[in-house]
Ligand SMILES: Nc1ncnc2c1ncn2[C@@H]1O[C@H](COP(=O)(O)OP(=O)(O)OP(=O)(O)O)[C@@H](O)[C@H]1O
């Protein structure tokens with residue numbers, strides 16, 4: 075479909091000529107002979123032109139007034155002004171309003187086409203960004219947290235309230251897989267900072283020395299290996315939201331530095347002299363153990379209280395099993411769409427088993443189960459065969475289907491029947507088993523720290539001996 079271009083020109087002949095020239099190069103060119111006509115097209119008929127080519131002085135006023143009005147209504151599109159006597163004061167105002175360019179009349183068609191093409195490129199890029207932001211906004215509205223149980227309603231109600239207030243810190247607690255990450259995204263995208271960046275940091279993902287440079291950035295040569303200057307994640311979150319996932323895993327001295335940065339609203343890059351101002355909101359996610367960590371002195375109380383201005387406790391799936399009725403169809407639809415399958419009916423026996431199950435991995439576990447069942451389904455019926463909900467402790471025991479162990483090897487299926495999480499869980503439980511469930515030994519074998527291993531052991535509900 076050709077893109078629309080609006081020509082606002084009172085000299086009818088010139089306007090018609092411009093329209094014809096632009097139509098020849100693929101535009102759907104529309105002409106308006108005065109501001110009133112242009113305003114009707116833009117504001118009432120939603121013409122949404124990609125580019126507007128406007129004479130500056132029209133019989134019923136100045137085109138800049140219309141541009142100002144249009145921008146005030148959030149109508150996008152690039153504007154190019156044609157002017158015979160475009161004085162400096164007017165061009166300054168035009169630039170402030172975000173005009174794309176000026177052309178002196180008379181203007182050769184070839185030059186005009188070039189400027190119009192540039193404006194179209196710019197307008198398309200802006201349109202794409204806006205569409206994406208709108209899509210994200212829909213995907214991460216409070217409605218994205220699915221469920222009709224009182225607990226889910228309460229979460230959504232709180233989300234809607236929190237989206238209205240410019241909070242500086244917020245802590246989300248909840249078991250693994252309950253939707254803490256999802257809630258952080260909803261809070262960012264439906265709040266006042268939605269137009270700013272959302273920067274996610276997993277505090278368990280990196281060793282301490284890398285983490286500091288990652289968070290605060292560094293200057294060139296700040297330490298061995300620091301080649302160029304690098305903006306840290308905190309700096310990148312300026313104007314938006316910093317999402318600290320697994321907050322409890324942050325090392326104590328970094329906790330102190332982070333607290334200082336939040337209180338002073340300034341940071342200094344590693345090896346840097348200058349202080350940089352930062353303006354951001356912090357959302358932190360953690361499991362409930364953090365209060366125990368604070369009590370034990372393993373987590374700084376001052377940082378915790380600074381962040382926990384607001385708290386959001388996400389309910390477990392087992393405490394709101396009636397939400398399976400909402401979650402299941404949505405998830406089935408999602409994986410149907412991805413796989414081209416058309417699972418439509420859920421047998422009573424499947425419902426029965428799903429509602430009797432305890433869901434230690436919460437919604438993530440449900441999601442993985444639905445993914446597996448939809449991918450492996452042969453027809454429109456949700457297959458009971460692939461549920462693999464073996465016993466009361468649920469996924470916490472046993473090996474997933476397809477995984478085979480022999481001697482010092484573990485073989486995992488790559489046919490889509492196992493999610494990455496399930497693979498990680500399988501690897502961990504296997505290595506733990508081989509090392510008599512000893513955390514230190516297992517951590518050594520896997521080249522990780524005891525803390526990181528403990529975190530994952532808890533996340534997947536695995537058994538350890540000490
Ligand atoms: N109420 C819900 N409605 C829809 N999807 C949900 C809901 N809760 C969780 N999910 C989905 O479940 C999956 C797991 O959620 P998420 O990653 O946010 O959990 P988490 O609490 O951050 O877990 P972890 O502590 O392991 O990081 C995601 O795909 C998320 O979109």
Ligand SMILES: [Mg+2]
Pocket residue numbers: 254255319359
């Ligand atoms: Mg998470």
